[in-house]
Amino acid sequence: MPTHMSPAPTASPTLPAVAADTDVPTARTPSITSTIVLATSRTVPSRRAEERGLLLEDSGPAPQVEAAGGSDGHGGGVTILLSDPRVSAVPVHDAGERLVALDASFGPAHALVRAELADRLAAAQDLLPRGIRLRVVEGHRTMADQRAIIARYSAEVCAAHPGISATDLHHLVSRYVAPADVAPHVAGAAVDLTLVDVVGEELDLGSPVDATPESSAGACFFDADGISPDARAHRRLLAAVLTPVGLVNYPTEWWHWSFGDRYWALAVGAPAALYGSLADRAGAA
Numbered sequence: 272m273p274t275h276m277s278p279a280p281t282a283s284p285t286l287p288a289v290a291a292d293t294d295v296p297t298a299r300t301p302s303i304t305s306t307i308v309l310a311t312s313r314t315v316p317s318r319r320a321e322e323r324g325l326l327l328e329d330s331g332p333a334p335q336v337e338a339a340g341g342s343d344g345h346g347g348g349v350t351i352l353l354s355d356p357r358v359s360a361v362p363v364h365d366a367g368e369r370l371v372a373l374d375a376s377f378g379p380a381h382a383l384v385r386a387e388l389a390d391r392l393a394a395a396q397d398l399l400p401r402g403i404r405l406r407v408v409e410g411h412r413t414m415a416d417q418r419a420i421i422a423r424y425s426a427e428v429c430a431a432h433p434g435i436s437a438t439d440l441h442h443l444v445s446r447y448v449a450p451a452d453v454a455p456h457v458a459g460a461a462v463d464l465t466l467v468d469v470v471g472e473e474l475d476l477g478s479p480v481d482a483t484p485e486s487s488a489g490a491c492f493f494d495a496d497g498i499s500p501d502a503r504a505h506r507r508l509l510a511a512v513l514t515p516v517g518l519v520n521y522p523t524e525w526w527h528w529s530f531g532d533r534y535w536a537l538a539v540g541a542p543a544a545l546y547g548s549l550a551d552r553a554g555a556a
């Protein structure tokens with residue numbers, strides 16, 4: 272592990288209670304957001320469903336980034352979504368690191384990431400048991416690609432929920448794709464990854480990488496219930512090797528981990544993000 276690595280973070284956004292935000296209407300008139308949360312709650316234990324129900328009925332104070340409750344960094348709590356204004360409020364003091372391509376040990380994509388993130392991923396790779404490897408399927412993404420994904424998924428959500436308000440749309444879309452101005456992939460600060468075995472076959476993680484909340488009935492949420500014991504164990508293994516090297520998971524996507532972006536800074540309590548959008552930097556890749 273490189274000596275410049277900081278200790279493992281002790282805070283992380285947690286449970287995917289996606290309705291817990293200040294701009295979500297109360298349950299008196301069920302909103303689109305609450306409809307989706309309730310739909311994905313059907314497969315979870317009653318205690319968690321009740322917690323979500325309470326969140327829906329009382330929009331209450333803004334959710335906090337809570338201290339992790341477990342060794343894997345995923346304790347109980349509420350999720351901070353990338354659409355949360357506290358994420359965009361985090362200042363960026365860009366470290367100016369270049370993008371580097373991940374080597375073949377991370378699979379054929381050779382994804383581009385900031386140099387320190389590459390170091391940390393290499394350290395995480397070394398923590399895995401023999402015969403299991405991290406496979407990174409995407410790293411840096413152009414702003415144009417980010418906007419295209421937002422447009423595509425927004426259209427899906429609008430088609431599924433005719434008449435959805437702009438606020439609800441922004442909120443729901445951010446579970447799956449980050450608003451462009453805070454997008455961790457555009458900053459070169461995030462990877463989408465999974466686990467593969469010795470012959471390169473993907474392990475069971477409970478849903479495909481990039482599954483939407485709708486298509487996976489919520490199984491894309493890191494803490495989703497109703498996934499197989501193997502899938503649960505493999506997600507725990509991801510957290511067990513990525514959390515100690517300083518990466519933070521986006522709780523609505525088990526495959527998305529980042530370091531140095533605004534979301535990471537909010538999660539770990541850093542005063543500023545280390546990496547901003549590369550689209551804003553002249554000459555960036």
Ligand SMILES: [Zn+2]
Pocket residue numbers: 456461462463526527528
């Ligand atoms: Zn991602």
